[in-house]
Amino acid sequence: MRRWPTYNLFRRREEPDLVCAVPNDFPVPAFVTGEAWTFAGSIAAPSEAPPGFSAEVAERGAETCGFHLFHQLPAVAAPEPVWRAAG
Secondary structure, three states, rough: OOOOEEEEEEEOOOOOOOOEEEEOOOOOOOOEEEOEEEEEEOOHHHHHHHOOHHHHHHHHHHHHOOOOEEOOOOOOOOOOOOOOOOO
């Protein structure tokens, strides 16, 4: 069983849908440490991942670059149930 790493998320202030995910045990990239980015929380389990985050792609990005950039997608609301009267 593979271990799910905790990812720290950093959001670009001027483009809030642009997010940089950095594994907790990796150094934060230099471009993220400036004023243009802000800490946006962390995800410790796949169920906590925001829409647009792909664990498989993030893992490959971390292996090659040390981080993963992605666009956070709008949350999709669950469809409202359609109720029908019996009878």
